[in-house]
Amino acid sequence: MANGAAASLQFLGAAGGVTGSKYLFSYGDDQVLIDCGLFQGLKELRQRNWAALPIDPARLRAVILTHAHIDHSGYLPRLVSKGYKGPVYATPGTCDLLGVMLPDAAHLQEEEARYARQKGYSRHSPALPLYTVEDAEQSLTLLRPVRIGQTIEVIKGVSLDFGRVGHILGAGSARLSFEVNGQRKTFMDSGDLGRYDRPILKNPDPAGSADWLLLESTYGNRLHEKNSEIELRDLIKETVAQRSCLIIPAFAIGRTQDLIYTIRKMEDDGEIPAIPVHVDSPMGLEATEIYCRHTEEHDFEMQQLRSKDNCPISSHKMVVHKTPEQSKSINQLKGPMVIISASGMATGGRVLHHLKHRLPNADTTVLFAGYQAEGTRGRSLQDGAKEIKLLGEVVPVRAKIKVFDGFSAHADQSEILRWLGTFKKAPQMTYIVHGEPPAAAALADVIRAQLKWKVEVARHQQKVALT
Numbered sequence: 001m002a003n004g005a006a007a008s009l010q011f012l013g014a015a016g017g018v019t020g021s022k023y024l025f026s027y028g029d030d031q032v033l034i035d036c037g038l039f040q041g042l043k044e045l046r047q048r049n050w051a052a053l054p055i056d057p058a059r060l061r062a063v064i065l066t067h068a069h070i071d072h073s074g075y076l077p078r079l080v081s082k083g084y085k086g087p088v089y090a091t092p093g094t095c096d097l098l099g100v101m102l103p104d105a106a107h108l109q110e111e112e113a114r115y116a117r118q119k120g121y122s123r124h125s126p127a128l129p130l131y132t133v134e135d136a137e138q139s140l141t142l143l144r145p146v147r148i149g150q151t152i153e154v155i156k157g158v159s160l161d162f163g164r165v166g167h168i169l170g171a172g173s174a175r176l177s178f179e180v181n182g183q184r185k186t187f188m189d190s191g192d193l194g195r196y197d198r199p200i201l202k203n204p205d206p207a208g209s210a211d212w213l214l215l216e217s218t219y220g221n222r223l224h225e226k227n228s229e230i231e232l233r234d235l236i237k238e239t240v241a242q243r244s245c246l247i248i249p250a251f252a253i254g255r256t257q258d259l260i261y262t263i264r265k266m267e268d269d270g271e272i273p274a275i276p277v278h279v280d281s282p283m284g285l286e287a288t289e290i291y292c293r294h295t296e297e298h299d300f301e302m303q304q305l306r307s308k309d310n311c312p313i314s315s316h317k318m319v320v321h322k323t324p325e326q327s328k329s330i331n332q333l334k335g336p337m338v339i340i341s342a343s344g345m346a347t348g349g350r351v352l353h354h355l356k357h358r359l360p361n362a363d364t365t366v367l368f369a370g371y372q373a374e375g376t377r378g379r380s381l382q383d384g385a386k387e388i389k390l391l392g393e394v395v396p397v398r399a400k401i402k403v404f405d406g407f408s409a410h411a412d413q414s415e416i417l418r419w420l421g422t423f424k425k426a427p428q429m430t431y432i433v434h435g436e437p438p439a440a441a442a443l444a445d446v447i448r449a450q451l452k453w454k455v456e457v458a459r460h461q462q463k464v465a466l467t
């Protein structure tokens with residue numbers, strides 16, 4: 001391949017929506033899958049997880065994961081159950097988080113299948129999980145850590161490096177470098193872009209350069225509220241004054257750590273009194289330990305705090321709940337208190353039983369601290385649902401519902417543009433992915449108008465030549 005092989009890209013997920021990230025890079029006879037995410041949310045999307053992928057396992061040489069979130073990694077055990085045995089490249093932080101997340105995702109799949117079997121509602125008879133804990137464990141053996149800034153050859157003639165993007169621990173943009181028509185070219189998947197000046201993690205690094213760019217657009221048409229921390233402070237003060245309960249459904253990875261860290265800082269600075277914070281998320285606790293361990297990702301403030309306290313991601317009256325019995329015991333407690341529990345969009349996890357128990361109470365406040373996707377309970381509550389189905393029961397909603405998106409781990413429109421401003425030159429083409437259609441379209445428009453870049457919104461299963 002003196003002049004390089006033909007290169008192309010196909011969008012197998014997160015094109016026209018935010019979940020199921022999967023981009024198939026073909027180079028000559030070889031294929032590389034960039035991200036291997038699960039479709040989540042609406043049923044018609046989740047059903048896509050069961051459809052066969054247009055991938056020939058015999059040609060698939062490598063998988064690259066930009067970060068550990070399930071919508072970017074959670075299909076991997078399925079791929080492995082279908083016979084994939086090759087390497088899976090990800091940063092060390094991502095590899096460690098996957099060690100917690102993939103077995104958990106598999107466990108949920110197994111639970112769901114068991115439940116469907118009991119209720120007899122599955123199309124499959126007997127109901128099968130999408131994958132098993134064994135498949136997830138098998139996937140973990142394929143992980144090959146690649147440090148941010150390190151360059152490795154993933155297939156013959158194609159090298160990979162990750163760039164720091166903030167977002168969550170371990171998150172990186174993935175850049176491939178290869179030869180086309182005798183010229184060295186680069187393709188970059190932004191992954192999920194994080195934010196500047198956020199707790200714990202370093203800022204995104206300058207992007208460098210790419211000839212083709214895949215750009216996420218979750219918040220492509222939005223600007224984050226700037227004062228979410230002030231609002232959280234006021235909400236906690238109110239909770240203390242009224243001796244009430246504040247439930248924060250939060251993703252176990254990223255959001256939970258940000259919230260605990262932020263509450264601790266407010267306590268340290270005397271902005272709020274120390275309040276009992278019940279962290280009811282076994283995965284969140286494991287993730288917190290991983291966050292503390294990966295010192296290479298810590299920003300200056302976190303490094304300073306660490307010199308006084310080995311793991312500063314803990315508030316002064318924090319109580320951790322590991323077993324289901326401990327989790328249930330929270331039901332007996334009276335405020336003031338904060339409950340932080342997964343999942344962040346109330347699609348599953350222990351937060352469901354807290355919501356079932358406390359949504360009927362007018363003295364409870366539920367704070368959703370980030371994006372609520374279509375089809376989730378979080379979105380229904382955000383939209384003002386008066387009752388909601390939880391664990392087989394219809395529960396009236398009398399609690400106050402708040403949504404602050406300022407804790408989002410995703411860059412908003414201005415932060416995406418700030419990151420794009422760090423490119424050395426305009427990519428020859430930018431494809432917008434990972435956004436609901438209005439967000440993707442708005443981001444494409446603003447990039448055309450402000451940066452004069454060539455940009456297109458990617459379509460599901462669209463294939464493009466990289467020439």
Ligand SMILES: [Zn+2]
Pocket residue numbers: 067069072167192
């Ligand atoms: Zn993500």
